[in-house]
Amino acid sequence: MIASADILIQPIASEHIEGFHKALDTVARERKYLTLLEAFPLEETRAFVLGMIVKGNPQFVALAGSDVVGWCDISRHTFPSHAHAGHLGMGIIPSYRGQGLGRRLIEATLQAAHDTGIERVELSVHADNSRAIALYEKVGFVREGLACRAVRIDGHYKDAIHMAIIYQ
Incomplete structure (x- = not known):
């Protein structure tokens, strides 16, 4: 593992697509944090990323060397x-959690969103994901509502908390 200071946070580029796909699939297959339970096929992921770039939607990756170990994006x-307004999604692969990468990723992505004129960023987080909720609150998100039994994974329901940050 590489120390957090050695991990670069930068806008996603086409050469990161396969690594992003792998990282997304790794987090999704944990079946705990994302609504997605596995990554979309690589070509769909490629189309998504290239579309984000063309539209100017902020999408950042955390790079340990050339490996994508996390991401954060906002889809207008x-x-x-x-x-x-836009919707935020993010994730970090397990071995890189707890090092401050989430905060670095979200701050870079929120700044880019603000710079492109996005005034409101929304997200939904599983109510049992206390680490993510704490991060979102630290960077200024507020709770706007609760969706009961919003997610069902392997027959188990989870509530989702809706949060947003508004720039004025």
Whole structure:
């Protein structure tokens, strides 16, 4: 494992797509943190990332050498009446958690979102993910609601907390 200070946070580029796909699949297959239970096929992931780049949506990766060990992205809503807002998604592979990468990733992504005119960033987090909730609150997200039994994984239900940060 590489120390957090040696891990680069940078905007995603086409050469990171396969690593992002692998990291996303690793976190999804834990079946604990994401609604996605496995990554989409590589070509769909490629289309998603290239679309994010073309649209100017912020998407950052954490790189340990050339390996993607985490990501954070904000997808701007497409309806004109909601285009001032975006939805945040993020994850870090297990061996790199607890080193401050989440905060570095989210701060870089939120700054880029603000710089591109996104005024509101929303997210949903499983209610039992206390580490993520604490991170989101530290960077300024507030709880806006609770969706009971919003997620069902392997026959078990989880509530989801809806959170947002608004820039004025």
